[in-house]
Amino acid sequence: MAFLKRYLIPRLIQYVLVVWLGITVVFLIPRLTPNDPVMAMIGMIRARGSTLEPGSMDGIIADLTEMYGLQGSWLDQYWAFWGRLFRGDFGVSFFQFPARVSDLIANAMPWTLGLLLTTTAISWVVGNIIGGLAGYYTRKGWSRTLDAIAMVVRPLPYYIFAFALLLLLAGFMRWFPITGGASLGAIPSFTWAYIKDVLWHAFLPALSLVVLGGAVNFQIMKLLVQNVNAESFVQYAKLGGVTEGRIVRKYVIRNALLPQITGLALSLGQIFSGALITEIVYGYPGLGMLLYNSIVRADYNLIMGITIFSIVGITTAILIVDLAYPLFDPRVRYY
Amino acid sequence: MTAMKQTILRTDQLQAFYVLDMQGAQKIVKAVNNVEMRIYENEIYGIAGESGCGKTTLLKTLFNDIVPPLRLVGGKIYYRIGSEEVDVTTLSPEEKRKLRMEYISYIPQGSMSVFNPVLKLKETYEDFVRSHVSGQSREAIFELAYKQILTLGLPRNILEVYPHQLSGGMRQRVTIALASLLQPRIMIGDEPTTALDVVVQRGVIQMLKDIQQNLQNTIILVTHDMGVHANIADRIGIMYAGKIVEEGTTGQIFSRPQHPYTRFLIDSLPRFGDKNMRSSVPGSPPSLADLPTGCPFHPRCPHAQDICTRQMPDFSHIDENHKVACWFVGEGHHGQVA
Numbered sequence: 121m122a123f124l125k126r127y128l129i130p131r132l133i134q135y136v137l138v139v140w141l142g143i144t145v146v147f148l149i150p151r152l153t154p155n156d157p158v159m160a161m162i163g164m165i166r167a168r169g170s171t172l173e174p175g176s177m178d179g180i181i182a183d184l185t186e187m188y189g190l191q192g193s194w195l196d197q198y199w200a201f202w203g204r205l206f207r208g209d210f211g212v213s214f215f216q217f218p219a220r221v222s223d224l225i226a227n228a229m230p231w232t233l234g235l236l237l238t239t240t241a242i243s244w245v246v247g248n249i250i251g252g253l254a255g256y257y258t259r260k261g262w263s264r265t266l267d268a269i270a271m272v273v274r275p276l277p278y279y280i281f282a283f284a285l286l287l288l289l290a291g292f293m294r295w296f297p298i299t300g301g302a303s304l305g306a307i308p309s310f311t312w313a314y315i316k317d318v319l320w321h322a323f324l325p326a327l328s329l330v331v332l333g334g335a336v337n338f339q340i341m342k343l344l345v346q347n348v349n350a351e352s353f354v355q356y357a358k359l360g361g362v363t364e365g366r367i368v369r370k371y372v373i374r375n376a377l378l379p380q381i382t383g384l385a386l387s388l389g390q391i392f393s394g395a396l397i398t399e400i401v402y403g404y405p406g407l408g409m410l411l412y413n414s415i416v417r418a419d420y421n422l423i424m425g426i427t428i429f430s431i432v433g434i435t436t437a438i439l440i441v442d443l444a445y446p447l448f449d450p451r452v453r454y455y
Numbered sequence: 456m457t458a459m460k461q462t463i464l465r466t467d468q469l470q471a472f473y474v475l476d477m478q479g480a481q482k483i484v485k486a487v488n489n490v491e492m493r494i495y496e497n498e499i500y501g502i503a504g505e506s507g508c509g510k511t512t513l514l515k516t517l518f519n520d521i522v523p524p525l526r527l528v529g530g531k532i533y534y535r536i537g538s539e540e541v542d543v544t545t546l547s548p549e550e551k552r553k554l555r556m557e558y559i560s561y562i563p564q565g566s567m568s569v570f571n572p573v574l575k576l577k578e579t580y581e582d583f584v585r586s587h588v589s590g591q592s593r594e595a596i597f598e599l600a601y602k603q604i605l606t607l608g609l610p611r612n613i614l615e616v617y618p619h620q621l622s623g624g625m626r627q628r629v630t631i632a633l634a635s636l637l638q639p640r641i642m643i644g645d646e647p648t649t650a651l652d653v654v655v656q657r658g659v660i661q662m663l664k665d666i667q668q669n670l671q672n673t674i675i676l677v678t679h680d681m682g683v684h685a686n687i688a689d690r691i692g693i694m695y696a697g698k699i700v701e702e703g704t705t706g707q708i709f710s711r712p713q714h715p716y717t718r719f720l721i722d723s724l725p726r727f728g729d730k731n732m733r734s735s736v737p738g739s740p741p742s743l744a745d746l747p748t749g750c751p752f753h754p755r756c757p758h759a760q761d762i763c764t765r766q767m768p769d770f771s772h773i774d775e776n777h778k779v780a781c782w783f784v785g786e787g788h789h790g791q792v793a
Contacts, residue, residue: 351568352563352566352568352569353568353569353570353571353572355563356561356563356569356570356630357571357582357583358520359518359520359555359561359563360555360556360560360561360583360586360633360634361552361553361554361555361556361557361583361586361587362582362583362586363552363585363586366582366585366586370571370574370578370582371571374571374573375571375572375573378573448573449572449573450572450573450575450617450619451572451573451617451619
């Protein structure tokens with residue numbers, strides 16, 4: 121009960137406050153910039169060469185203002201904004217007019233989640249296990265070899281690495297498709313053929329993310345393990361003749377993983393901003409490209425929509441880690 | 456001390472050095488240098504000396520935990536297992552591992568991080584026991600642990616907590632309980648009382664004594680605290696610069712110290728009613744990487760003569776238990792130092 125009153129409830133209030141504050145800032149920033157999106161839109165329509173009938177101007181302005189949620193005072197807009205938010209309505213995209221922001225995000229989200237959840241999980245698990253073992257058996261040949269490989273791979277700029285993979289395995293060897301998330305014309309369905317097609321397209325982007333992400337986790341974990349290895353409880357377990365498997369698993373890796381759990385949660389939270397460079401290099405559909413386009417074209421509603429997902433994603437991830445952490449480290453107690 | 460006592464642990468010209476590679480130049484730290492020891496069954500043997508004299512390294516070597524950069528340069532270590540003597544330096548890592556806890560156990564300093572912080576103490580117990588005894592159920596292991604905990608007068612719920620929830624004294628007691636759980640023939644303690652206040656020290660010393668009485672086994676205890684030795688040890692070895700320079704029963708060491716170094720140690724202890732300034736050993740201990748020639752104590756010794764700078768003396772036997780390595784003590788030399 122003390123936990124509930126002294127930790128959980130204040131922590132939940134804090135969570136709601138942070139989300140509220142973040143979303144409010146997202147609401148305010150476009151309104152504080154000097155350019156008027158309605159006028160910018162009209163300018164854009166004109167620049168494309170469309171002629172507007174003089175009488176229709178007022179009507180268009182009124183329509184656009186309503187569509188962007190810009191009528192009334194800021195307070196009115198703010199209320200309306202939250203009202204729409206709770207209905208899951210993020211408004212209309214300016215540039216892929218009249219597509220709804222929620223539809224655009226819903227189209228991109230499965231690709232991003234599918235790719236990034238998998239690669240983040242794989243690179244975390246594989247990087248930590250191999251890094252942990254390599255850190256414990258530092259003197260072994262395979263450990264040194266892996267360390268040397270990680271040393272070379274990790275500083276490679278992601279763009280170069282991804283591009284090299286694409287050139288080699290898709291361009292030169294032709295094992296994998298050059299671009300896209302699925303073959304053109306493939307109809308999304310739960311058939312093995314379609315799933316295979318998606319996996320085939322996702323392989324190179326996933327490989328590039330797993331290799332680089334895994335190398336980072338490998339190096340961090342190796343250092344963490346080397347530190348834990350010098351702790352007296354590990355030395356004591358060795359002197360007590362505890363079997364090596366137990367020492368590696370329960371004494372070394374388990375303790376070294378503690379900071380990595382925080383890292384995992386943060387990278388899971390960041391998934392909602394997408395993986396822009398991967399999407400550009402491999403022409404993969406996803407949130408990153410959507411966010412990039414929305415920024416370049418000042419598509420406020422779309423920026424707001426994606427940012428809100430990102431805010432909620434990261435704060436929720438942190439909340440979950442905070443709440444789950446005492447399960448991993450009994451020294452952390454919230455009462 | 457009768458001569459009939461069975462030897463349980465014996466070393467023969469033991470030399471264990473740290474070989475360090477300092478940018479190409481080899482640096483050799485002679486932490487255990489020609490140590491001959493004979494430790495008997497059913498006794499508490501204390502090893503005393505200043506910080507940096509090689510006590511802990513000697514203990515590690517006796518425990519047969521010789522890992523780089525520490526290297527066994529010469530000599531052998533024998534345990535008497537059953538009725539035969541085994542040279543344990545030649546055992547395989549797995550054979551060494553099996554001896555630990557079951558035959559010879561280690562009592563560490565009960566510092567903050569001596570137990571795995573993410574495991575309850577009973578899980579640590581389980582790991583230690585399971586690594587040696589196979590085929591036991593979890594319940595049987597806990598049963599064994601609880602029985603011992605109660606016998607030692609510790610609270611029953613002590614195994615249900617995490618290590619950080621215990622006080623230093625309690626943690627130290629748990630390390631001792633764990634070390635004695637499988638009834639080893641030898642227990643080795645490295646400064647087990649050092650981080651504790653004197654009241655708690657007393658309790659811990661009593662606990663060690665009780666366990667030794669109970670198991671009739673051997674405890675080898677390293678500490679720089681002469682008061683602890685006086686309270687617990689049957690025999691004491693005085694260590695200086697990687698060598699044992701004097702060895703005798705506790706009574707002999709405290710009432711008739713022979714080596715000038717031992718005398719300094721004993722004279723520095725406070726006594727009831729004596730308000731004089733205590734004198735201490737002049738100078739500071741030598742670097743084990745750069746030992747003086749001859750007797751390593753000669754630069755600090757008020758009685759040093761030419762011969763001390765040239766040659767290390769052999770042991771003179773004052774009686775069957777008391778031996779000392781000094782040119783001016785015993786057999787055929789210039790009598791005793793003033």
